[in-house]
Amino acid sequence: MRVVVVGTRGSALALAQTRFVVERLKESWPETEFKIRTIKTRGDQGASPREEAIFVKEIQEALLSREIDIAVHSLKDLPTQSPKGLKIASVPRRQDPRDVFLGKAAKRLKDLPPGAVVGTSSVRRKAQILALRPDLVVRDLRGNVDTRLAALGSGEYDGIVLAAAGLIRLDLRNRIDEFLDPAEILPAPGQGALALEVREGDDLAEELCYALHHPPSYHRVRAERAFLRGLGAGCLAPVGALAHVEEDGTLRLEGVLLTPDGKSFIRAEIEGDVSEAEELGLDLARDVLEQGGREILAQIR
Numbered sequence: 001m002r003v004v005v006v007g008t009r010g011s012a013l014a015l016a017q018t019r020f021v022v023e024r025l026k027e028s029w030p031e032t033e034f035k036i037r038t039i040k041t042r043g044d045q046g047a048s049p050r051e052e053a054i055f056v057k058e059i060q061e062a063l064l065s066r067e068i069d070i071a072v073h074s075l076k077d078l079p080t081q082s083p084k085g086l087k088i089a090s091v092p093r094r095q096d097p098r099d100v101f102l103g104k105a106a107k108r109l110k111d112l113p114p115g116a117v118v119g120t121s122s123v124r125r126k127a128q129i130l131a132l133r134p135d136l137v138v139r140d141l142r143g144n145v146d147t148r149l150a151a152l153g154s155g156e157y158d159g160i161v162l163a164a165a166g167l168i169r170l171d172l173r174n175r176i177d178e179f180l181d182p183a184e185i186l187p188a189p190g191q192g193a194l195a196l197e198v199r200e201g202d203d204l205a206e207e208l209c210y211a212l213h214h215p216p217s218y219h220r221v222r223a224e225r226a227f228l229r230g231l232g233a234g235c236l237a238p239v240g241a242l243a244h245v246e247e248d249g250t251l252r253l254e255g256v257l258l259t260p261d262g263k264s265f266i267r268a269e270i271e272g273d274v275s276e277a278e279e280l281g282l283d284l285a286r287d288v289l290e291q292g293g294r295e296i297l298a299q300i301r
């Protein structure tokens with residue numbers, strides 16, 4: 001019997017995610033032996049989007065070279081196009097997709113005094129925070145979750161914004177002061193979801209992963225990523241998206257594209273049947289581009 005090697009990078013969050021996945025895999029396939037291998041990437045979670053893409057690639061290379069058989073990724077860090085020879089075998093049930101606020105001066109983003117300093121690592125968060133509160137100062141805050149919590153503790157920031165999912169997976173839910181309302185701050189496409197990636201043709205690995213597949217989560221992230229792809233905005237533009245699937249099979253997708261300073265933005269929504277998740281994402285992107293998104297993208301470039 002083959003030992004199945006599940007690979008990830010070495011950050012605390014990546015390891016927590018991978019342990020969780022391997023536990024579920026073992027429950028589903030008690031006869032199969034799974035092993036975790038951490039791949040040393042040159043960086044850690046919370047790097048710049050460009051760097052994140054390089055780390056993802058290093059994991060994908062380990063998959064292609066058969067060093068590992070299943071890769072566990074944060075879906076939002078995964079490029080919308082799979083490399084040749086690899087495929088996403090499953091998307092497990094999604095964790096809370098929202099961004100959260102952790103405050104020092106106040107426990108809600110809205111209650112921060114004018115001029116307060118907010119730390120965040122993403123252009124999307126920065127633009128949406130400024131759209132809501134142009135009087136705040138948003139400063140870059142990178143590094144893994146621990147680094148960011150330490151920066152809040154040391155008093156450099158009056159508050160920080162990060163993904164709920166990372167904190168929850170690290171058992172730090174109690175540090176969250178406020179879940180930001182997606183009506184005001186839309187998360188990154190795919191935020192809170194994992195992707196299990198395998199080699200094309202490795203039917204065993206694919207079947208093992210499929211036990212964890214959660215179709216509603218998959219449809220949601222497919223719509224959100226299609227929206228991102230349809231904008232053709234790349235990873236540096238402030239783009240947010242969030243889809244929901246209702247009991248009756250209706251998928252509702254909201255998306256936003258902003259200028260980096262948050263001064264202008266186009267926000268729109270669409271709904272349709274869940275079976276058309278990708279088309280809905282692409283249609284919404286077309287909508288946003290036509291409503292002024294093209295000008296915003298031209299401004300960013």
Ligand SMILES: NCc1[nH]cc(CCC(=O)O)c1CC(=O)O
Binds near residue numbers: 076
């Ligand atoms: N780019 C960093 C990153 N990639 C995945 C997560 C955790 C949340 C998730 O799974 O979406 C984080 C941290 C953050 O954005 O706060």
